[in-house]
Structures are given as structure tokens and as C-alpha cells.
Amino acid sequence: MKFTRRSTMAGFAAAAIILSTSTAFAQSKTRIAALSFGESGEYMKAWSSEIQSHPAVKDGSVAVTIFDGKYDPLVQANQIDTAITQKFDAIIMSPFDLQASTPAIDKAIAARIPVIVSALKTASKNYTASIIVNDTEGGRIIGEQLGKLLPNGGNVVLMEGPIGQSAQIERKAGIDAGLAKFPKLKLIASKSGNWSRAEGQSLMENWLLAHPGQINAVLAENDEMALGAIEAMKSAKVDFKSVPVLAIDGIPDGKRAVQKGEMTITLYKYARAEGQGAVDLALRAVKGDSYKPRSEIWESLMEWKGGAQKDYVVPWLLLDSSNVAKYM
């Protein structure tokens, strides 16, 4: 029992240190709450570390607290309540759910805290500004690229995100529009793989059994599922390099697969743009019109336009074997 008690104390002590270091800085600076929809996913993790490496955060003039939404809109609603109680100066939110995020965002706005929506959309109309890639456009691009890769047509399978999430709805609409321009391409199967590599893998295994030798191309609404499909083709001894795989997100593993020639195209969603761009928009909302943005993305990728726009659209970067090395 002695041992247990000592380690309990050590646990509490360690906790206290972690806690006190994170709160000690919090006074007399601009405080921003960043609500990630789920810190166990690779993209969101990249998003929050980009936020923490924004120049204003690094030089200590801004303190950021990252909240993990755990893929649960209720958790995010609770965290907005917490951010209001804590009187944060601004909130950056990546809403897990289009509809369910609405009351939480409206509540923060009513409490006079600016809300910058980043990475995923909300149905609320009251947010301060948004900085998001155009998912419909992303879907359209991979649909059209596939049409160019297979000018004589072929059978396509499609892996979808969780049905009903804004990214799924929009990427699907874009893919449909892109494929519609190439009537020789035939969609023979489509199902949700819930953004997951494991689910994408079993989905592909089943399709390879159901349509032996007939699948000519794979479209996936994110990289993880495409990577699962590639694994499935490898173990089924399919000549996978002859089957183009096109996906969206450009996560590190996805880029590695493009470099190895296993994935044909991925659209790179630049976490720095959605993360750091949101910090600049939040600071502008706090400090006023004269604020000058400090992230390099406003020079390399996007136009600031005085920070006065409500919706900023982050462009996709198309990565294939010819340019992927630059973005590794």
C-alpha cells in the first residue's frame, strides 16, 4: 500500500506541474481557445501544432489552449461553455458536426467572444469568420483527374467519409460533378469507410472479391481509406500500380504513398493555412482592422484582403509523383 500511495502522490505532483505550467502564462496576454474536433486524428493533430507554431504564439504574445472535442458535438458544446466561463478573448473552432455546432457558436457570439471557424463548416450564420478548404472543389478535382487518367473509361469504386458530415457531403457532391463529365467512367460500388484505414481495407477486400479483376480505379474521400485500399490490393496480389488511387488530405502517410508510386494523386490540405490562418483572423477580431497578419501563408498561398472577408477559402495543392518531394 505504501508504494501505491507514493505513486499516487507522484501522479498528483506530476499533474500539478503540467497544470501549473500551462496556466502560469495565461495572464495578461491575448488568450485563444482552439477547439479541435478530435486530437487522436492525424490531420487535427497537425492543425493544432500549426496553431501552436504561429509566430504570435511562439513569441509569447498569444496564449493558446487546445481543447480536444473527442469526435463528440456535446463535448465541443461543453468546451464552448468552459471557454465562455474562462473569458477567452477568441475561440477557434473546428466543428465536428455541421448542425450540432450551431447553438454553441451562437452562445459564444452572444457572450461577445469572436469565433473563427476552421477546417470544417457549421450551419450557424453568426460566426465571425471562417477559413476552410472547399471540399466540393476537392471532390471535383479528383473526379476530373481520374477522367484524364482513364480516357477510355473504366469501373470505379468510391470510399466515403461518415455519411452526413459536411466534408463527406461536399466531397461526394464534387466527385459526382467531376465524374459526370466523363460518362465512360462507371461507379460500380460506393460505401462509407468512416475516414478509417482499417475500414477502407476491409471494404476493398470485399469489393475485390465481389468484382474480381473489374476494378480499374479507386476514389477515396480521404487518404486513410485510400491507404487501406492499397493494403488490401497488395495482400490480394492485385497489380495495384495499374489501378489509380486518388484521395484527398495529403497526410504524411498519404504523401509517402504518392512518393512510392502506390497512390496516384492526393490533394494536400494545408493544415498550416487552416490553423495559422485562423489565429490571424482571431487576432484581427480582437485587435481591430489595423492588425497585420503574421503567418507566412498570407504571402505564399492566400490573400489577406485586410482580414475583412467573412469566408476564406484555402486552395488545394494537387500532389503527384512530380511535385510531392517539395511538400514532404
Place this chain on the structure above:
Amino acid sequence: MVANVISNVATGARSKSIAAIGPYLKSFSIVIVFVVISAFFAVANEYFMTWLNWVNLLRQSSINGVLAIGVTFVILTRGIDLSVGSVMALAGMIAASLVTSTNQHFVLWAVLAGLGTGALLGLLNGVIVTTFNVPPFVATLGMLSMARGLTLIFSDGRPVPNLSESFRWIGGGSVAGVPVPVLILFLVFATGWVVLSYTTFGRYVYAVGGNDKAAKTSGISTRTVIASTYVISGLLAGLAGLVLTSRTTAALPQAGIGYELDAIAAVVIGGTSLAGGRGSLVGTLFGALIIGTINNGMDLMGVSSYYQQLLKGAIIVVAVMLDQFRK
């Protein structure tokens, strides 16, 4: 993970002699744990002790609290209910479908439909467990998947948004400054407490969980009692589903995933024995409050969510360990 928690507690629960004064002693120790944790956060963060934060904290604990109270009934009969997270999603979805802008009914029908769905699935659990002798773990694990499947089928995987103003009052409204979900939690708690402490049915629940055979020979219809606890658990899961759906202003097919684990954790922290027959709703209420406090307090302090997971698990185990040690 559930299996681990269960076997830990089951092997640890040995002294039955404490059963007579048990509930009071136990609730007392859980209150101390709650006070210590609150004091720790109060010192560490200036916002923790504000009125606004306590309103938040109670509201944040209300859904888990209602679920945990239902699960306590089941666990007292030596059962387990793993299906509450999925049942609440289905109940919320069915209720929501009756109060959308295109299919607008009187809000009471939606509430009754939600509660009815929960109670019905609970009854199904109860019948499968008592009549067909399927172990509760397996029966409710099956229901966890079936109810989720039904939710997805019913909704076609899509959220149901645009719920009516009156329905949204359940999760978002307040009476005299107290949020409705908090009122619901305390009403459920008070009712459950009276039922368990002062009614024949309550005594039967303890008797069946304490000694099944003795209860049977003394003329208690153990099957009815056990099945009823699953109906209660399902009914309260339905109620929690209404609150959840109303709070998020949309019914989501993925709602409530994993909520059964927090509910069981609240019951366990509250000192209810997974071996049955011993425990109290006071403990469960504070168990839910402790989980809510840990989440809220660590969020306030900006602790990384990775450490939060670690600490939360450790606190669950330590709370139960201290409880065993004290005996």
C-alpha cells in the same frame, strides 16, 4: 476495458458484512473524494469556483448522471447494461423525427416516443436476460449494436436537424436560473432514491442482487425484478437521449458512442459493487459529478487531452482502491 473494470471490482468486493451501514459510509467517503478533487481544481484555477462554472459542470454531468442512475439499478441486481449509449441515440433520433420543421408534432408526443423507445429496448434486454438466460453482458452488448444499427437504418445515416423551439427547451432551457437538464437529473435522482430506499421494489432489487436464491425462496419474483431494472435503465437512457438531442439541436446517428463506459465508471466510482446487492444512488450521483468535475477542471486548466485520459483512468482506479483500503 469494461471487462477489466468489472473483474477488478468483482474480485475486490468481498466484505458483505458492511452491507447494513454500507450505503451511508460509502456515500460519505465518495463525498470526501469529490470535495478533495474540487478543492484541488479550485486552488489550481481561478474560474473553477464561479457560479457560472458550477452551472456548466452540473449541466455537463447531467446526461451521464441520468444514464448512471439507470445503470445502477441493473448493476445492483448483478447485471450490466452496455446498451445505454446506443439506446439513447435511437430514442433521441425517433423523438427528433417528430419535431422537425417538416414533421412537426406536439412536443409531448416526441418525449413519449423517446421514453417509450428506451423502455421498450430495456424490456427487450430484460426479457432476453431473464427468460432466455443470456448473460447480461452478452445481451446488452448485442443491444448496443442492434440499437446503433436501427438508428442508422432509421436515419439513413443522416443527422435530423431543425428541431422545434419547444423541444430544444429540454436541453437548452432553464427554470429560475437552473438549466433544465440539471433539474431532470435531480428529479430522476430523487425519484430513484425514494424507490430504492423506501419501496418494496427497492428492497427486492437489493435482495435479488445480494442473494438470488434466498430472494427466490422468500417468494420474490426475481425475473420480474431483474427485467424491471433493465426497463428502468432503458427508460432513463431514452430520457438522456432526449436531453442530448435537444442540447445539440440535432439528432446525430453517431451520438452517445462510448457513453456507457462513463456511466458504468460513475457507478463504480460511486461504490456500487458489480457483484450486486450493494451500493447507492448517492454514490452514483457523486460518481457522475466526479467524472464531470475531472473533465471540466482539466479543461479549465488546459491540460492536454492525452494526459486527461491517463489521469481519468487513474482516478477511477484510485477511487475504488481507496474504497477497498478503507474497509
